[in-house]
Amino acid sequence: MQPDDVVEYDRTVSICGNDAPDEVLGAVQKLVGFLKNAFTDIPTVEQAAEVCDERTIEVNGFADASKGGWTTEKLAFKAVGVLELSKVKDELNRISFNDMVWLPVACNMVSAQYDLVLIDEAQDMNAPQLEMAIRSSNGRVCVVGDDRQCIYGFRGAVKDGLGIMKDLLQASELGLTTTYRCPKSVVSIAQKYVPDYKAYESSKEGTVDTISDQKFSDVVKVGDAVLSRNNAQLMPLCLSLLRKNIPARVEGRDVGRQLVNLACKLNAKSVPNFLEKLQAWGKKQRVRVSKRKNSVTACEQIDDQVETLTAIAEGLASVDEIKNRILNLFQDSNANSRPAVVLSTVHKAKGLEWSRVFLVKSSFLKKINDEEENIYYVAVTRAMDHLTFIS
Numbered sequence: 001m002q003p004d005d006v007v008e009y010d011r012t013v014s015i016c017g018n019d020a021p022d023e024v025l026g027a028v029q030k031l032v033g034f035l036k037n038a039f040t041d042i043p044t045v046e047q048a049a050e051v052c053d054e055r056t057i058e059v060n061g062f063a064d065a066s067k068g069g070w071t072t073e074k075l076a077f078k079a080v081g082v083l084e085l086s087k088v089k090d091e092l093n094r095i096s097f098n099d100m101v102w103l104p105v106a107c108n109m110v111s112a113q114y115d116l117v118l119i120d121e122a123q124d125m126n127a128p129q130l131e132m133a134i135r136s137s138n139g140r141v142c143v144v145g146d147d148r149q150c151i152y153g154f155r156g157a158v159k160d161g162l163g164i165m166k167d168l169l170q171a172s173e174l175g176l177t178t179t180y181r182c183p184k185s186v187v188s189i190a191q192k193y194v195p196d197y198k199a200y201e202s203s204k205e206g207t208v209d210t211i212s213d214q215k216f217s218d219v220v221k222v223g224d225a226v227l228s229r230n231n232a233q234l235m236p237l238c239l240s241l242l243r244k245n246i247p248a249r250v251e252g253r254d255v256g257r258q259l260v261n262l263a264c265k266l267n268a269k270s271v272p273n274f275l276e277k278l279q280a281w282g283k284k285q286r287v288r289v290s291k292r293k294n295s296v297t298a299c300e301q302i303d304d305q306v307e308t309l310t311a312i313a314e315g316l317a318s319v320d321e322i323k324n325r326i327l328n329l330f331q332d333s334n335a336n337s338r339p340a341v342v343l344s345t346v347h348k349a350k351g352l353e354w355s356r357v358f359l360v361k362s363s364f365l366k367k368i369n370d371e372e373e374n375i376y377y378v379a380v381t382r383a384m385d386h387l388t389f390i391s
Contacts, residue, residue: 007094008032008082015081023059024070031057031079032086036102037126042083048076056289056298101128105135112138119143122165123150124157130165141169144176148194151347151374154297179381181353182206186387190380193373210389213237216358217244219388225354226343226390227379229363230304231255234343235311237360237390238329241341249331251344256330259309260323268319275313282306296367346379357383360390 012029013020031052035043038051052058052072062070086099087107095103104110105128117137119125122145125133134141143165153159166173177196179187183206187199211219217240220226228234234250241248250256266281268274282302289298312329313322333342333352342354357379364376380387 001090001093001095003097003100004094005096007090007092008096008098011082011085012078015078015085020068021059021062024062024068024075027057027059027070028075028078028082031055031075032082033098035079035083036086036096036098037128040102040128040131041106042080042087045073045076045080048080049073052076052079058288060288101126101132105131110135112136115139117141119145119165121145123147123161124152125161127158130158130161134168141165141171143169143171148197148374148377149350151350151371151378153371179203181384182381183383183385186380186383189387190377193377204385206383207386208388209386210361210391213390216390217241217246220246220341220358221356222247222339222341223354224341224356224358225349225352225382226341226358226360227346227349227382228343228360229346229366229375229379230300230308231345232304232307232311233360233363234345235308238343239311239314247338247340248329248343249337249340250329251333251342251348252330253332255348256326259305259312259326259330262305263309263319263323263326271313271316271318271322274319274322275310278306278309346375349382350378353382353384355384356386356388358388358390362391 008029012025016025016028034051034055035048049072052075059070062068110132114137116139117133119133122143145162147162178198178200180200183204184199185206185208187197190197216237226237238248238250266274266277268277285302286299289295312325316322359379365372
């Protein structure tokens, strides 16, 4: 089979009809992706509607009966139809990328064939991934992960996946609580949220300090990282570095593409018109999600997009310049990346490390819950030598 996400679109058109609006097709396809990351088989329409509600997937402009009656229930019904069609072999031998994990589990293709299965980063696994790993073992299963690095719930990671796996496998638990990355001064901060976290006995002391945002661009240097809970607070810092001819980029090419798509969607004729339409879009979206279960998180994401684009537009003369600035700023770290100050959200920085890390203090722990504490813990523990809070 050939992985090709176009097949998911073709399935969606087949189920929804050729006359379905593009917005509807996009919403159904998006819901299908979430369902394939959350279930190990075809869910009920009621379960699909719940996910649709949680993920704030809707097409208000087409919910009215005169425009197709595309309510949450109808979107869910069609998405379940796409999942059922996914089990039918495609004439062109195509599968979607989500099918690569979901189909083997949903179609019972996974057989026990390994004496030992090791699951790494298990806290980030979705349900089909965990199920696939379990079914492929005819002997032992070893699960490795850090429940305090679980920050991908929005992407489909199973909540308390490690605990579920431990119970399911009736497993013994062996702690891996010593860090060989972080210095003792950084560990002492992380311990406020993860008490059993400890530094290697011969680790260096390291440095933890605080600077004002006014002094930031005088202190930071190429090779450093600047981390924030969201993108909006990174933009002024990034632009201040570029004004001083300090190379800087924001981690996340995919985020850049999303912002460009939003900028195109606004169809503005000038920068003032762009900012006006952006604010109107933000208000409309906030009203749209305000009654949803996860309205606070959804509103924060909308605000972050609005504030990020507003900052990017600063000093520019045209909408095309805004789009070009986005594409130039948002890049991914790889072997070919030019040396620069890397500015990143914590989600994009997970798994990475730097000698010197700056944290935008005001962006963290505005609401105290497990996931926010996890995000802060991940952010702090990216530093190998020097951690600086930007106040």
